[in-house]
Amino acid sequence: MIEETLKNELKLKLEKEKKKLEDELKKFASPTENPENFETKYEDFGDDRDDNASEVEEYSDNIALENNLEMQLREVNDSLEKIAKDTYGICENCGEEIDIERLKVYPAAKACIKCKK
Numbered sequence: 001m002i003e004e005t006l007k008n009e010l011k012l013k014l015e016k017e018k019k020k021l022e023d024e025l026k027k028f029a030s031p032t033e034n035p036e037n038f039e040t041k042y043e044d045f046g047d048d049r050d051d052n053a054s055e056v057e058e059y060s061d062n063i064a065l066e067n068n069l070e071m072q073l074r075e076v077n078d079s080l081e082k083i084a085k086d087t088y089g090i091c092e093n094c095g096e097e098i099d100i101e102r103l104k105v106y107p108a109a110k111a112c113i114k115c116k117k
Helices: 004-026 049-085 100-105
Strands: 029-031 038-040
Touching (some): 004 049
16 A cells, blocks of 8 residues: 555556646647537637638647646546545556556556556
């Protein structure tokens, strides 16, 4: 089991990461009723062809970024939930403990190194 002080350190790290991800998402997307889902804003640059092309390009880029950030946010939220349920640090694949050093580097890890490979 993970020591309580280390678990608290990792929890703080996860909470900071959650805030960072949410702030990044809010720069170009609006939160929805589900706290892990955002909706990319569609900027209106103007009415000519070049403006329309720029709008579509930016929107496409932001959709891809939104999906990536939302996935990271879900992983962070899952880890925080596991901490609350006292199931944090257990590999979802094999049920063994995830190495402490791995959790220090990537606190939202769901799998041990052996299973991740």
